[in-house]
Amino acid sequence: MHCVTGLGKIWSLVFALALSCCVALMPAVSRAETVPAIAAAANIKFALDDIIKNFSAETGLKVRVSYGSSGNFVAQIQHGAPFELLLSADERYIHELQKAGFTRDAGVLYAVGRLALVAPNKSPLTLDAELNGVKSLLAADKLERFAIANPEHAPYGERARELLQKLGLWDGLQTKLILGENASQAAQFAVSGSTQGGIIPLSLALAPQFKALGQAIALPEALHGPLNQRMALMSKAGATAERFYQYLQSDAARAVFLQYGFGLPTL
Template identity: 45%
Template sequence: MKKTSCWLLLGTLLISLSGLAKAETPTVAAASSLQFALSEITTRFQAESGQQVRLNFGSSGNFRRQIAQGAPFEVFLSADDINALALHEDGLTESEGIVYAYGRLVWLQRAERDDLPGEGDPLAAVERALEEYRETGRRSRIALANPEHAPYGVAARHVLERVGLWDEIQPLKVMGENVSQAAQFALSADARGGLVAYSLALAPTLAERSDYVLIPEDWHAPLNQRMVLVKGAGETAHRFYDYLQGDEAREILARYGFGLPAEPLQEEP
């Protein structure tokens, strides 16, 4: 009897410690367009609160699938509405969450080039790459995130379809698993450039070696970036979620080119 009681006590203790660890160090699944902005926000949050947060960056569609399969994320910051709301519809989040930012798309290319397209024709570089391919067979790669699971890839496809270039660029296209990887591809030696997140173009490590031009917002569906708390999220996850709606976090997001909702209020559960 004593042995059984001991095992029960040990089991209860392990469960309690597990729950405490989850509350103290939540893992956040974040769209890779947030790689630099969210890292800066998290550093401030940890310094001010004394609580730790673990960041995991990737594509929103992949995170949606992982959370649906039971991955232990407590906060999900998507690059769109669709993936976050799909989890809510499946009963996996505490509420519909909030739109915390609006994303923008840019044409990004290496800084040493002297032929950055103008705002009136931001895809001129794509057209020139296609002309060169037709005339010489040379493939200057066009980078974008995979539209199968990356919202910025979906936006890039919309833009290219709008101007009738999506089918034509197939021989030149190179796709990243997420928009951060696509930005790296866009700046590689064999690439002409790429369609990536504005927030990445403004990041110091990329800005010093690249140039960009904004893509008009009405050339693609809005990138309404929504975040949600996954059911079972702990106390630290809730505090971090609230912090992301505060003035300091919003100032950082704005500095990285994100548009901000006027009143970032949480939806009713």
């Protein structure tokens, strides 16, 4: 198993400026309040970018967002990172922050995620919902590298591991795994040509930037635990973060999430 932290050359060319790993400074909304810092799971990158664009056009307000793994953001918030809102890939992280007193309340579910099996163009991997193509390549000793997000702190990596365990593939893939630091980096590795494929969020597989590089198939939700994505305001969130939080629950925002393959929870 390999844990890779640097971005590959193809990723940087195709997804240039697509993933912000640190908070970028933005102009102040007013003297009283600066643009709020938002932390968001990497799997919602493309959907949230569209939602933020629409929000700013409608309200004239701005937010600055960092994308990464939910587990890492929890650690950062616990150590004083000034995020005002966290959109997690797994609701347990919000519950953890609430229990420790960092959030205003339990927050709300904003989306239900899905996994996808993907392969770069020209890969020998055949895509199917039961991963028989993966099994065939493994049996023929033709599967060299397979990408997922790191299951130690990325919820989509955790669910990928669950799925592979349920299908009896986890042990056989141990020496083949390339671990992305978060879901977006796993997607990079899965379509860069350096692997034969991988398991990534369906939301990233549906992004136009991905479709030019690979193929994808949605995987059955019954093969892994639910990916209930929850968000919550931090205790010191300001007015702009509050308004964005409400906008994320609007029909307009939910339509964008639906477009990127997410299920919609009942609000």
